[in-house]
Amino acid sequence: MALQENAPSLAVVGVTGAVGQEFLSVLSDRDFPYRSIKMLASKRSAGKQLTFQDRNYTIEELTEDSFDGVDIALFSAGGSISKHFGPVAMEKGSVVVDNSSAFRMEEGIPLVIPEVNPEAMEGIKVGTGKGALIANPNCSTIICLMAATPLHKHAKVIRMVVSTYQAASGAGAAAMEELELQTREVMEGKPPTCNIFKQQYAFNLFSHNAPILSNGYNEEEMKLVKETRKIWNDMNVKVTATCIRVPVMRAHAESVNLQFEKPIDEYTAKDILKSSPGVVVIDDPASNHFPTPLEVSNKDDVAVGRICRDVSQDGYKGLDMFVCGDQIRKGAALNAIQIAEMLL
Template sequence: MVDGVPLVFPEVNPEAMSGIKVGMKKGVLIANPICSTIICLLAATPLHRHAKVTRMVVSTYQAASGAGAAAMHELELQTREVLEGKPPTCNIFKQQYAFNLFSHNAPVLENGYNEENDNNVKVSATCIRVPVMRAHAESVNLRPEKPLDEATAREILKNAPGVVVIDDRSANHFPTPLEVSNEDDDAVGRFRKDLSQEGNHGLDIFVCGDRVRKGAALNAVQIAELLL
């Protein structure tokens, strides 16, 4: 983050762009949040507005698209090579990506966190690169100040912009990266009470979103629309 440069996504903080319009005499920079933050907060923000979330524990499962087209190509190439019994080509990442998981490839800081998940708010994050093409997935644990039960959270997110709820326990149908690939909306589901917390002061959800669409390009278009 840079002072004076608003970090914006319209469903969460459109007020950050107040006073900025096309035609201003001086140039203005507006930043897109990182994709994993957008995908998480599209689901978490409506719940925060209702119950004031004080702490989040997030594990992200990030697709190849977050590292660019070359990483997506390498994942395809490695998959073929491994299935053919050949050693995998590792140009983008320093280790085999196909059929594997590893810590996000951002630099690791002295405190053990990646630059990807370092922050100064009450958020504890673990970021993992997974062999998926386009869409990120995130496991999110929320601690709200006010009680928040599963049914209320589900109803809030059914009415939230940019979010669809997929939460069918009987069919074991919950959000998947494949299902949201090439889609504009986040999918959220797997609503569960955090049994380690007293009362209704803990909630677990699972969120998936297309890193290329809402995680980047669509959000930029929506910012531009706010300027007009």
């Protein structure tokens, strides 16, 4: 039973969203201890009922007063909500774990993947009256770095070329519903409903819908570039990314090409990854069994396979690999709750 007198009080901001709902599942799965939990959402959802661990909760409207007595606030309600209410919660002494991109690149804000850089949030504690904010990295960054970091620690990555295969869930529950609806419509020969995305998504794929910046990259791609540097605390690591949405429900895949400073071969890489927490190696050429989005859906671990020595790089300084991870879980909710666990 996770309801405990001396445990922290929680708030979930954006509880009706895909990640908000996953926050609850993960809290439950991991038996996260809490003495109370506030279910917060927009005015539209306020008053609705919700059952969590056999108790009924009424969803409350998120306001400036929502964070009185809240120890840990898990945010996943978009950047503008975080930007406004994150500082409000900190002011009230809450430790905010924020899933949005609002504060990720701000100096002094830890950007944390618990398996990768737990040291970045050292000194942050709950219940001290001193608020803080820890940012959850972008889903593609988390999934990529779960696999790349153990190899980076061994042989130092100097350049990384990433191509993503991103699921509908990254754009929220409505996008997942639209993919399903569109698929039905296309199969029936009807024109697809395009509310969330501007174009047909079923049986198609397209450049990630994040805004395009002046350098020609989209925001999603530059998150991978910049967040990697911050998380690895290495301003010299070179990263490029092409982010593509594919008609898959809830897990991302990434094709990752790595260039190392020191030599590393594919056998060493596999051994390192096999013993890395939160990573599972699926790499069986004989049965052609490698990671797929479907196999990692609703799973905690990030799966890595197709680990090959890159034939386009001399010597033992290059590797290719294919990585899959559940976007809602390790890409968002699980990572945030692992951060919260480190606060206990």
